[in-house]
Amino acid sequence: MTATAVAVEDRLVYDLDGIGAQYDALLAELPGVRVRFALKACPVDEVLRLLAGRGAGVDAAGPQEITQALRAGVPAGRIHYGNTVKSDRNIADAHRLGIRDFATDTVEDVRAVAAHAPGARVFCRLATTGDGALWGLSEKFGCAPDEAVRVLSTARAAGLVPAGLSVHVGSQQMTADAWQDAFADLAETLTALRGQGIVLDHVNLGGGLPALGYADRYGAPLDPPLDKIFAVLRDGLRHLRDLHGGPLAFVVEPGRHLVADHGTVHAHVVRMARRRGPDGEDRHWLYLSVGRFNGLYETDALQYPLVFPDAPPGAERVLARVAGPTCDSDDAFPGLVSVPRELRSGDPVQVRSSGAYATSYMTLGFNGFAPLPHHCAGGPA
Missing domain, CATH: 2.40.37.10 (Lyase, Ornithine Decarboxylase; Chain A, domain 1)
Incomplete structure (x- = not known):
């Protein structure tokens, strides 16, 4: 060890080449899936510019993140307002900035979007248990499949475009089972919506893809079954496409997985x-x-x-x-x-x-x- 203390500049260093390679690897695992980077995970302009240059969009949680993404060169058409908790002013500001895709999970929020972002597209977030994740993200967000039908039916009646469904299985999800459960709920909801004459154009699989470098609280390396998770995701995509019977795009919202x-x-x-x-x-x-x-x-x-x-x-x-x-x-x-x-x-x-x-x-x-x-x-x- 050093005999004399030497000043060390504390700093956080991001490896942009590593982040770019991680993005490319994700697209290889899930070809054709649209990536909307979860900006909250790393609100760093250099990272945003790198990912935008590769074709990624942004999952934004509010007007400030939307503004940052636009400033970094992300087109408004590749940004969605992914937070289901938003004020009237937040909705109006986002709409003014050119955002046309909004997450929702309640009738009250749908009515606010209709009032302050008329004609916008909405996608409804289904609730998950968060089981198997280090951070479950349950309770505060999402609704049950039958409630999602009511939310999107209300959106259609209010002049909005019911465009999609989304899930989030929890941050640093350590199991493949969580995605299997989410696909079951998505399939149930898609079927019920078709029965109401509502045909969606996309499904958003949210975040949750794990990083590999952490240790658990006792120092043992974490070992998420990433290969199995991707296999479940690919199988689930095929099943939903077959069930839907028409064009259906897919979106993912990685944050931690790309940068951690x-x-x-x-x-x-x-x-x-x-x-x-x-x-x-x-x-x-x-x-x-x-x-x-x-x-x-x-x-x-x-x-x-x-x-x-x-x-x-x-x-x-x-x-x-x-x-x-x-x-x-x-x-x-x-x-x-x-x-x-x-x-x-x-x-x-x-x-x-x-x-x-x-x-x-x-x-x-x-x-x-x-x-x-x-x-x-x-x-x-």
Whole structure:
């Protein structure tokens, strides 16, 4: 380890070439499917420009994200307003910006869209349980199949175009079963809608595709069955097309899947210490310069892999609780992590697989710790 502390610039680095390759791999797995990047996962202009140049659109959660996407060169026709929670003003602003596709899941929202975005297209989000995902996204969003029929029938009567259905099986979905259940609900709803004379033009499979680089809260690598997930998706697409009996486009909204494993936080050690806990046990604690409030928000559910570039090969390691620099007890990783014993203040640390949500979840400066600056490497010349 370093004998003298050397200043390390904390920063979040995105690998644009890696993100581009991940996008290309996704299209190879799901040919013909339209991609609408979930902007909330990585609201970085360079990433948006890269994906827009490859033909991707954007899943936006509000007028501010719509404005950013337009500024980055995403055409309005490839942006949809994917948030079912939106005010009258939000709807009107989005419509003024050229957005014509809106997610919905309630009759009340449909009536607001009809009033403030007349003639728009709407797609209805079906509820899912979120089982199998690290973040389930249940309860707040979506409706049952029979309610979706009522919502889209109301949309048609209000002069809107009932255009599609959507699902979201939860963020970092670790099973293929979740998509199988979603396809069953989609098939049921498509059939019921046809019985009402409503023929849709697309199905949106939402987000949920997992990243591969995380560890669980005990440090073991997560191992989502990605090959099986893609096989289930392809089978489900074929089944819905056959059931529909006419042209039916498909959309996906990847966020984490595209960017998580292609972002690295470069941070440094604040202090390695040994403290006695309330249970009387002595524990190692590793305090980092970056934590929950300035980039690593998702430590509630996962471990970010840590790399110590200055640690010599074969360095003795200990199990430590890892925490950020703030005076908030929530600013800590779950579980224990294996780290070099002889870490010193100022030693560099790389936090891998931190490209998703790190930028969007940062505070403005909790405890005076500034949000991380970001840098992008690679990409078009």
